[in-house]
Each structure stands twice: as structure tokens, then as C-alpha cells.
Amino acid sequence: MREFGTYTYRDFAPLSTPFMPATLLEPLPSHPNILLKREDLSETGSHKWRYLKPRLEQLKKEGVTQVVISTSGNAGITASHYGKKLGIKVLCLVSEHGEMDKAAAIEQEGGFLVATSHPIHWAKYFSRKYGIHNLRGSEDPDAIEHYKTLGKEIIEQAPDANAVVNFCSSGISTLGILRSYEEWAIDENNATHIPRFILAQNGRGAGLVHLLKTEELPNGYENEHPGPPDLPLRVGLYRELCRLIGNDWRDAYYVTNDQIDDMQTRFFTARESAASLFIAKYLLRKGTLEGEKVVVIISGKAWTPVDFRPNHSIESIQDADNIYRTFCTI
Numbered sequence: 001m002r003e004f005g006t007y008t009y010r011d012f013a014p015l016s017t018p019f020m021p022a023t024l025l026e027p028l029p030s031h032p033n034i035l036l037k038r039e040d041l042s043e044t045g046s047h048k049w050r051y052l053k054p055r056l057e058q059l060k061k062e063g064v065t066q067v068v069i070s071t072s073g074n075a076g077i078t079a080s081h082y083g084k085k086l087g088i089k090v091l092c093l094v095s096e097h098g099e100m101d102k103a104a105a106i107e108q109e110g111g112f113l114v115a116t117s118h119p120i121h122w123a124k125y126f127s128r129k130y131g132i133h134n135l136r137g138s139e140d141p142d143a144i145e146h147y148k149t150l151g152k153e154i155i156e157q158a159p160d161a162n163a164v165v166n167f168c169s170s171g172i173s174t175l176g177i178l179r180s181y182e183e184w185a186i187d188e189n190n191a192t193h194i195p196r197f198i199l200a201q202n203g204r205g206a207g208l209v210h211l212l213k214t215e216e217l218p219n220g221y222e223n224e225h226p227g228p229p230d231l232p233l234r235v236g237l238y239r240e241l242c243r244l245i246g247n248d249w250r251d252a253y254y255v256t257n258d259q260i261d262d263m264q265t266r267f268f269t270a271r272e273s274a275a276s277l278f279i280a281k282y283l284l285r286k287g288t289l290e291g292e293k294v295v296v297i298i299s300g301k302a303w304t305p306v307d308f309r310p311n312h313s314i315e316s317i318q319d320a321d322n323i324y325r326t327f328c329t330i
């Protein structure tokens with residue numbers, strides 16, 4: 001047992017990514033109470049390793065040699081990186097409209113890259129038809145356990161934090177962090193201390209804002225991101241987030257592409273990190289975070305911009321089956 005201020009903590013995972021004061025990062029106004037948790041400085045540039053590394057290690061022990069993953073980039077980069085180290089081939093399905101710098105990084109890490117308009121659908125197809133393990137963090141209960149290591153590190157590095165800003169898509173990493181607070185941040189009277197969670201969402205991944213605060217979505221959201229977000233999949237996770245955070249949903253914010261672009265032009269970072277930083281800056285300016293000790297999770301690093309198109313794309317079942325045969329020969 002370890003003492004930290006009024007809280008008591010038990011055995012922690014070894015710390016793996018550093019904390020830094022926000023004063024090092026333009027254009028955040030220098031603010032002594034903001035700390036950055038630098039998941040972007042991990043081996044693969046995002047917090048995805050916390051789930052994917054142990055998951056792939058376990059699959060390796062089970063004799064698995066192939067996995068499939070639908071990814072907007074970071075999960076594919078991370079799965080390919082650890083897959084290569086472990087001798088597991090990784091079939092990565094990315095959106096044909098996705099970020100091509102991330103797609104290039106997947107290929108550089110040894111992933112087998114396929115572009116399609118429906119990555120989730122085709123990942124399920126490969127998994128069902130060929131029995132390949134589908135790495136789908138948001139449907140894997142173990143993922144929450146693995147993401148708890150991030151929460152534990154934050155509790156240890158900033159025991160008196162009373163707000164955490166995180167980019168949120170499926171909500172699985174936020175849930176892991178919340179669970180670790182629930183489990184570990186307990187005072188001597190057995191009371192749990194969960195900080196305020198401020199979630200940044202963008203694009204089709206903005207299901208939480210869509211579900212609970214539709215009025216806050218920007219004009220043109222439906223045009224920019226046609227079709228509803230993947231709500232059925234996420235409702236269970238979001239309900240659990242709701243239970244843990246409380247009912248104050250004003251703490252989930254939509255960040256527009258323009259706001260992210262603006263943040264990115266000021267300094268070189270990933271879209272996810274730019275979204276979190278934008279919200280932190282916005283709330284600071286508004287005075288909402290006055291006097292609070294705020295942790296901003298920086299997950300996702302900027303990859304070198306490249307002129308890149310994936311070699312493989314799927315438009316039909318025949319394409320998919322041919323691609324699988326090629327994947328097996330590499």
C-alpha cells in the first residue's frame with residue numbers, strides 16, 4: 001500500500017509514459033494546473049498498445065497466427081507493430097476516406113493493408129468466413145482491464161487531479177480509466193474519488209454527443225458524416241460511462257474538423273490529441289477549469305504526411321476472397 005495525500009493506492013503497473021506540464025506545448029495557455037499524459041510517446045504513438053500488446057501476446061500463446069482489425073489507423077499501427085514482433089499476421093481494414101499517413105504507417109509496421117468503404121463489415125466477414133480472430137477492443141471485456149493500467153498511472157502521477165480530458169470514440173479506454181479510479185482512488189473513509197471526465201468527440205465516432213446532446217452537434221454534421229454513428233454497438237459502453245461519470249453530460253463535447261485543423265496547424269500533433277487540447281483550451285478560456293488540476297491525455301502522434309494509396313481494396317465478396325488468399329501467401 002502506498003500513501004498519496006489523502007488517498008491510498010496499491011501495487012501499480014510500472015509507469016510507461018511520461019507526464020509533462022502543459023507549459024511546454026504551444027498554443028495551450030501556460031497553466032500550472034494542466035498536465036499532459038503523453039501516450040503519444042509510447043512505442044506506437046497512442047494508448048492502443050495498452051490493450052493490443054497483451055491481447056496479441058495472449059493470442060500468440062494460444063497459437064494464433066492471423067488476426068483481422070478494422071481501424072481508423074492507430075489500432076492498426078499498434079496491432080501491426082506487435083503482430084510483427086510476435087509473428088502474427090495482421091489484416092488491417094481501413095476506410096478509403098481515412099487518413100493516409102496512418103495507412104502508410106500501418107504498411108511500414110508490416111500490416112497487410114486493405115481500403116474499403118465498410119471496414120467493420122469486412123472485418124466481420126473475414127472473421128466469420130475464415131475463422132480469423134477479430135481484434136475488436138470495444139467488444140472485448142478484457143480491453144477494459146488492460147486500459148486500467150492507464151488509469152492507474154494517472155492516479156499515481158497526478159493523485160490530486162480533479163478533471164481528466166480524453167478523446168473518446170468507442171469509450172472503451174475512458175471506461176478502463178474510470179474503472180481504475182473506482183477501484184483504486186479510495187480515501188481512508190472508503191469513499192471513491194472520481195475526477196470530472198471531459199470527453200472530446202469528432203466525426204462519425206461522436207456517438208456519445210449524438211446520443212445525449214444532439215443539440216450540440218454543429219450545423220451540417222449529418223452532411224459531413226452521413227449515416228448514424230455506430231450506436232447499437234456503443235450504447236452498452238456509453239450506459240456504463242453514464243453510470244460512472246454521473247448525469248452531467250455537458251462534459252462530452254463535439255470538436256469540429258475546422259477546430260481540429262486549426263489546432264493542428266499550430267503544432268504538429270494527431271487529430272485525436274488536437275481535439276483534447278482544443279477542449280482543454282476552450283474550457284480554460286471560459287474559466288470552467290479555474291482552480292482545477294487537469295490531466296489531458298495526449299494519445300495519437302502525427303505521422304509524416306505522404307502521398308500514399310493502399311494496394312488492395314474491396315468492393316465485392318470476390319475481391320475479399322482473393323485478398324484473403326493473397327494475405328495467406330505473404
Ligand SMILES: Cc1ncc(COP(=O)(O)O)c(C=O)c1O
Nearest residue numbers: 074168169170171172173299300
Ligand atoms: C489516438 C486515439 N485516442 C483515443 C481514441 C479513442 O479511444 P476509445 O475508442 O477507447 O474511445 C482513439 C480511438 O480511435 C485513438 O485512436
